[in-house]
Every structure is written in C-alpha cells, then in structure tokens.
Amino acid sequence: MRAKFSRRHLLWLAPLAAFAVAGFAARTMAPPSELDLALSKSTEHGLYVASLATEQSPIPVGTIHSWTVKVTTADGKPADGIAIAINGGMPQHGHGLPTKPEVTSDLGEGRHLIEGMKFNMTGWWTLTVSINGPRGGDKATFNLVL
Numbered sequence: 020m021r022a023k024f025s026r027r028h029l030l031w032l033a034p035l036a037a038f039a040v041a042g043f044a045a046r047t048m049a050p051p052s053e054l055d056l057a058l059s060k061s062t063e064h065g066l067y068v069a070s071l072a073t074e075q076s077p078i079p080v081g082t083i084h085s086w087t088v089k090v091t092t093a094d095g096k097p098a099d100g101i102a103i104a105i106n107g108g109m110p111q112h113g114h115g116l117p118t119k120p121e122v123t124s125d126l127g128e129g130r131h132l133i134e135g136m137k138f139n140m141t142g143w144w145t146l147t148v149s150i151n152g153p154r155g156g157d158k159a160t161f162n163l164v165l
C-alpha cells in the first residue's frame with residue numbers, strides 16, 4: 020500500500036521535476052556560439068548603418084546608463100530627419116528590457132543619445148535599433164553578451 024502511494028506521487032512529481040529542470044536550463048542556457056557581436060552594422064534593407072556605443076566598460080548589469088547610436092546613410096553621411104526607437108530583450112528568456120530606453124538628443128554628425136538603458140541580468144541580450152526617416156524605415160539588431 021505504501022509503495023503504491025509513493026509511486027503515484029512520483030508520477031505527479033516527474034513532469035513537475037522535468038519542468039523545473041527545463042526552466043532552470045533555459046535561465047542558465049549559454050548564448051549561441053556563433054553570435055555576431057558587432058556593434059556597427061548595416062540595417063536589414065541596407066538603408067542605413069547603425070553603430071552603438073557606450074562609455075561604460077564593462078557594460079553594467081543592474082544600473083541605468085546611457086548609450087549613443089550613430090546612424091549614417093549607406094554611403095557614410097549622417098542620416099538627418101530620422102526617428103529612432105530602441106527595443107531589446109533576452110531571446111532565451113522571453114522577456115524584454117526592464118526599462119524603456121529613448122533617444123533623447125541629437126548630438127550631431129548622426130550621433131544620438133540613448134538614455135534609460137538597463138540590463139537586469141547577465142546573458143545574451145539583443146538590442147534592436149529601428150529607424151524611420153525620409154529614406155524609409157529599417158532596423159538592425161545587435162547582440163550583447165553580459
């Protein structure tokens with residue numbers, strides 16, 4: 020009787036344990052090995068070149084800090100009259116950024132200040148820079164491993 024009782028409990032526990040292990044594995048998963056870590060790249064349709072930079076080194080985890088994004092046309096001239104949006108998250112965790120970073124000022128020569136950036140954990144993050152302007156809309160996604 021006792022053996023039957025515990026076996027029935029084991030049947031319930033097995034999927035729960037598997038779920039817990041899978042969840043733990045997802046949270047501790049190593050980033051893909053072939054990630055492109057370039058911080059300067061052409062947007063998906065080639066309309067612009069976007070370059071991200073921060074003066075923080077190493078990139079902080081848990082504190083709000085700022086970045087810059089430089090946007091040029093494909094031939095290297097500062098892209099004028101554009102609107103830039105920043106989105107990001109952790110592809111392996113299914114969550115976004117904990118803050119809503121915004122481009123707050125135009126620093127000239129195609130450079131723009133991004134304020135309110137925060138990464139709340141280590142691991143693989145993506146940042147997507149979406150650009151809208153007279154040439155059209157385009158975007159580039161960058162990878163960071165913190």
Ligand SMILES: [Cu+2]
Nearest residue numbers: 109112114140
């Ligand atoms: Cu995460």
